[in-house]
Amino acid sequence: MAKGDPGVSTRGRRAVPRSRKGATGDPELVQLLTPEGERIESVTGPDGTEYRVDFTDEEYRSFYRDLVLVRKLDAEATALQRQGELGLWASLLGQEAAQVGSGRALRTQDMAFPTYREHGVLYCRGIDPIMPLGLFRGVDQGGWDPNEFKFNMYTIVIGAQTLHATGYAMGINMDGKTGTDEGEAVIAYFGDGATSQGDVNESFVWASVFNAPMVFFCQNNQYAISEPLERQTRIPLYRRAAGFGFPGVRVDGNDVLASYAVTRHALDNARHGQGPSLIEAYTYRMGAHTTSDDPTRYRIASEVEAWQAKDPIARMKAFLVKQKIADDDFFAEVDEQAKRESVHLRERVLEMPNPEPSSMFDHVYPNGSPLVDQQRAQFKQYLESFEGSAH
Amino acid sequence: MAKGDPGVSTRGRRAVPRSRKGATGDPELVQLLTPEGERIESVTGPDGTEYRVDFTDEEYRSFYRDLVLVRKLDAEATALQRQGELGLWASLLGQEAAQVGSGRALRTQDMAFPTYREHGVLYCRGIDPIMPLGLFRGVDQGGWDPNEFKFNMYTIVIGAQTLHATGYAMGINMDGKTGTDEGEAVIAYFGDGATSQGDVNESFVWASVFNAPMVFFCQNNQYAISEPLERQTRIPLYRRAAGFGFPGVRVDGNDVLASYAVTRHALDNARHGQGPSLIEAYTYRMGAHTTSDDPTRYRIASEVEAWQAKDPIARMKAFLVKQKIADDDFFAEVDEQAKRESVHLRERVLEMPNPEPSSMFDHVYPNGSPLVDQQRAQFKQYLESFEGSAH
Amino acid sequence: MATETLTLGKALNAGMRKALENDPKVVIMGEDVGKLGGVFRITDGLQKDFGDQRVIDTPLAESGIIGTAVGLAIRGYRPVCEIQFDGFVYPAYDQIVSQVAKMHYRSRGKLKIPMVIRIPFGGGIGAVEHHSESPEAYFSHTPGLKVATCANPQDAYVMIQQAIASDDPIVFLEPKRRYWEKGPVEVDQPLPEAYPLQAARVARPGTDATLIAYGPMVRTCLDAATAAAEDGRELEVIDLRTLAPLDLGQVYESVRRTGRAVVVHEAPSNIGLGAEVAARITEECFYSLESPVLRVTGFDIPYPASRVEEEYLPDLDRVLDAVDRTFGW
């Protein structure tokens, strides 16, 4: 179940103190909340689209809450990995706004295709954050039904999911499920590194040719493991879309409001039959690529510090404080909830049972296979041969 | 050995009767010779580049000669296939200007990566047209040394050669062989259909990131076998380049002069270190996809007729006649030469020996393989076992 | 029951037509499958009758074909993908082995990918490079995929329908050199249950040695058996039909009787299906074997130029030579 659906592009309910038309310092970057927590009332994208959001105080606070929660749960997962409870973790640290903004922009009927890092999107879809932890713990490889959650399984092979998303979106067209507010749309997540993969570019071709109702959401976190952006492109990534004949826009991925506005707009366009578009969420991976990675080998501290100043949560908090939308009690209460949920998560991770060894033979084929059945039987027999022995 | 290297963008030596600045009817299309045979003195491409060519009469005639020759040799190959002497033939009919124009724009030191249809480029490189016929006859699979001819073997898997071309061009950079007039450049040929392949788009990424000295030369002949262009793209193909951060231009691929000018300019840019660019040669496949194809199943006669009016040879001839650059004797002599060369080609094709069966075991590995050696020996033994028998 | 005489290609066409009629979720997609009906005309007329939402001409990108078909399958469709030639399936290899084969497992059974990947395979048609490959070992070695092939029009007609009706992802290999061979097809018999796909069948009973083949080589083996019979040797020919998982019960039964077996395929020998069949027969029938299981296959070289392909491909003589060797062991 997706979170509430506050409107985009509607009249403002709260007069924001600083109202500026047009882009920020970077003319290519759609931003509605500066790093200092200043609201920009509206901003015009490169194709002339005007982006604005107008939320109730309640809604603003709930954005903040989500940001804090996904960061805290993520930190807990990192800690669990350090303690040997997970085999690996791919942290979203720094990318909370891109994920919460885009994730909350999805409507209930929309379908998401994540990579391995979209824990924040998953959370915003209303999915229990325990769901993907089996994969990282090594007790399963996903194991959920994409259609039940309208959220595909995590995909590890870079870029593969963008074609799945495109095919799914073609199916929406074939089902005649576009053209109204109830129309369906798809969002495909991928990274800056993924833009080099053949599959991702093929998905651009297909989406364009079939006018697929979908949004390509690229979190440009500046790195593909150790490789900086310039190993993948020499121009801003959002401009790739123009080469395939659909719109592209770069949004401040550390600005949850702009991420929301741009994604909501693009999804709504798609569901109304206007085809695909590409969003480049310009952000930064504050932590390691995964818990196996050592970023000190390839990037300098000052770069990380510079991005620290653009932190997505700090700016939202500054905004809430300045605007007196939230007080210390609120912030304390959110922290409290985050702590509670992360403790709860930890408890449940520790309880995750190891799979029954012979279960590895299950679900190889919907209709089974005599070869697998035979191997399962032999395996059980083999295990039984140790029973009572010292093994 | 490449054909002569007449200059591009130098001062005109012959005053052409009709001199017009700017594009033709289609503002996206670079054209220097109209279908009616009118010369346009110069034309400005989408990025402001001014294209012009100034050739001597001798040079104009030699372009015509090449066009006629490659068409005639191609027709001969088609005839050979019909008579069972070739297994297959991929005709270039209609694409002579794109191939002769671009092929002659190559300098001696440049390297070309063809598909399976670039017989015209091959001819312009000074290569004996018999060279690729072994492949289509089924007596070999190419069998030439790309480095000897600066012309890679034909590549059948769609798009694969664009990555080879890019890697080769990266090697030029690594060898420090750019930045002067003697700099090297690469041209990669591919079709409109190929633009959908992952490999081709990956080669765009790589060429851009490594600033590879190369030209992507896409012959948009409007079809990929039966599929019309709109199955591959919804915008003009030359615009794909912008999505990857390098220039793209659409040239009238039935205009040999414009094809030459645009290619020469792009190659020279590349050899001077200015990186890759994409040329879309807008043309039409007048014949079947290959001799195995039946185009009546998927396109209508009137479409073919419309393109007939834009024939690349007819317009060149009209120009030569109008400008009195050539007379009937010349045209007769060219036809005579074409006939002679095609007869000669035919004779040699008929003489092409079938390969010795056991030669199929040769050249699997530079260093050989005991397994292959063993199979070769067994095969010979097996064949010998029939000797004297009725087999 | 109505029996028609159809070529193998037309039988496939008729089978797909039935599948399109019976299940609105079935879609056919690939390069040139629409107006052209595919380069072999196997989908001839289907777009005309079912429209371009059911029979989809795709962009020229095999990974795209399979990858988008995965997405369609997630949405509940049953995509039937045509790969134009065997040699052009490799750009889609990643999507096939890492996605199609694994999504059911990855989802612990919650997701099904009921996809059929049709590939004309094998040589013998005088084609240029990449048009005569036998990639069956690659797919059969991949857990999560099933692999099937047919050797005559009747099987083509039934098996393609079974494959489409099955929830398993199936690589369906079509023996392209046999597309034009005719045979009787019972066109309105009820479709046997989708699973199991047709098991191995005895194509010709015999007593002296067992020939094991599939797809294009079944005909070759039948011809060899006919020739051997003239010399008084009765060869049993078994058509495997399903290549993964292999159904070898009948093979074991046969080899226990004959004591001799020869496996025949076009693909290279090294780590081909023949190796697996030989290894399993040896395990199961160790004390019945009069000679080792022999293999008659393509050589371990790239598929050669077409003017020598007849020497490359197993033929009647090479099969009989191997049979002789099993007797001389």
Added chain:
Amino acid sequence: MATETLTLGKALNAGMRKALENDPKVVIMGEDVGKLGGVFRITDGLQKDFGDQRVIDTPLAESGIIGTAVGLAIRGYRPVCEIQFDGFVYPAYDQIVSQVAKMHYRSRGKLKIPMVIRIPFGGGIGAVEHHSESPEAYFSHTPGLKVATCANPQDAYVMIQQAIASDDPIVFLEPKRRYWEKGPVEVDQPLPEAYPLQAARVARPGTDATLIAYGPMVRTCLDAATAAAEDGRELEVIDLRTLAPLDLGQVYESVRRTGRAVVVHEAPSNIGLGAEVAARITEECFYSLESPVLRVTGFDIPYPASRVEEEYLPDLDRVLDAVDRTFGW
């Protein structure tokens, strides 16, 4: 001769360093091979010392890595491509099997593609999906490719140099779970001739049965042999090293003595290397075999979640169980 104690990973690094020193045409390319030194640090320090024209961080696209390496090879370079993990080689599959494997043949020997494709392979490191695959059968079945793997630091050091020096295109599989195992390495012995790549070797002599393995399973088989020796059974262990073409002379010799053979690998059983080895042993040693050649392998299922991988992977017990079965046949 200088002997150093190195891990297998460091031995590979040292071997590549030598190759970079000895031949200016050698270039290393792949994802993260530069500053990071690769996710396993196998190229650690090489970019620092040889520059980013020799050790190239590439865009994230495996087909691009192999495809551009083909172009570099045409221009005379000797590219050493790193694929980050076994499960990520498949996007490059087409370039590998249709281009790398075939260009020498296609050119009738006029063009060489002296490329090494390094792939860390196999399981046992507790990784997530796609990081524990054993794709050797796919490549070994492909004519035109050679396939090699190493089981100890000494072989790693020598064989990677041989592979780079060889004009053949070589898929070089690195047993990732053994990267951290240490052993002596003679670091300045002259490089044995580039071809043949190291032939199979007897890793431990024995008399009662023959264990045949390669890469990560050699250690497992050596451990099994040690355990068996305690029970008075002497197992011979043969490390194949080169997987394509297979060098089985020593294996035949051994099996003729022992009469019993077990092939061990991590890859699934069905149409794996074990099938080929079993089929060939049976052909060559038919009358010496006391029991069929048995196989101990990964199961015919997708590589499972890491918490059960120990049950999936062949281990000492499963190997010994198979040996017992050869005795009980």
